[in-house]
Amino acid sequence: MKAVVFDMDGVIFDTESAVIEVWKEVAQRHGIPNIVDFCTDCIGINAVATKKKFIERYGDKYSYEEIRAEKTGIIRERFRKGEIDIKPGAENILRTLKENGIKVALASSTREEAVREELTLMNLIQYFDEIVTGDMVTRSKPAPDIFLMACEKLGVKPEEAAGIEDSFNGIRSCHDAGLFTIMVPDLLQPTDEIEALADVVVTDLNKALEVIHEH
Numbered sequence: 001m002k003a004v005v006f007d008m009d010g011v012i013f014d015t016e017s018a019v020i021e022v023w024k025e026v027a028q029r030h031g032i033p034n035i036v037d038f039c040t041d042c043i044g045i046n047a048v049a050t051k052k053k054f055i056e057r058y059g060d061k062y063s064y065e066e067i068r069a070e071k072t073g074i075i076r077e078r079f080r081k082g083e084i085d086i087k088p089g090a091e092n093i094l095r096t097l098k099e100n101g102i103k104v105a106l107a108s109s110t111r112e113e114a115v116r117e118e119l120t121l122m123n124l125i126q127y128f129d130e131i132v133t134g135d136m137v138t139r140s141k142p143a144p145d146i147f148l149m150a151c152e153k154l155g156v157k158p159e160e161a162a163g164i165e166d167s168f169n170g171i172r173s174c175h176d177a178g179l180f181t182i183m184v185p186d187l188l189q190p191t192d193e194i195e196a197l198a199d200v201v202v203t204d205l206n207k208a209l210e211v212i213h214e215h
Contacts, residue, residue, distance in 0.1 A: 009108065010087075014087050047111060047135065106119075132146055142176070
């Protein structure tokens, strides 16, 4: 294994549940119904795809840009206040891979500006050789584009890399890109479909590191 490509939200940072809580807070303020179903449907996809799903679900009754900005502002403030946790084993796996000369990339559906700020605030950005974000690709996860771009930037073939994901859309993206696909479930436990797509499902990043060492 020459490289490992990580998702960020739900894998590196314990943000998925926090984001849903913030969406609920903002939705209540604006009177938006069934927001949890919407959030669950959007786990792992980028801002463009999220906006499309929002408009498909709610039409033009609400201003998506206004609501998204409000939600993003609250999340960024939580990062700045140190209210977002790093997932167990995250720093250990990143440090160990770096020490062993294995290339590391990020493939996050979040926008580049937010990704770089959050990784910097949490003192993790130095572990990543390459960062690919949702606003760098035309097609969002579950399309394989973001993982393919990460491998290209690292200079490795997809079959020489492992990808670590928590979301269903992320697993589909990683598998279709041809990486060895490791799932570390966060909010959602794998369905039969997702278990079939993932090469292995583990409970945490320390277990993921053991799997990488074995390969």
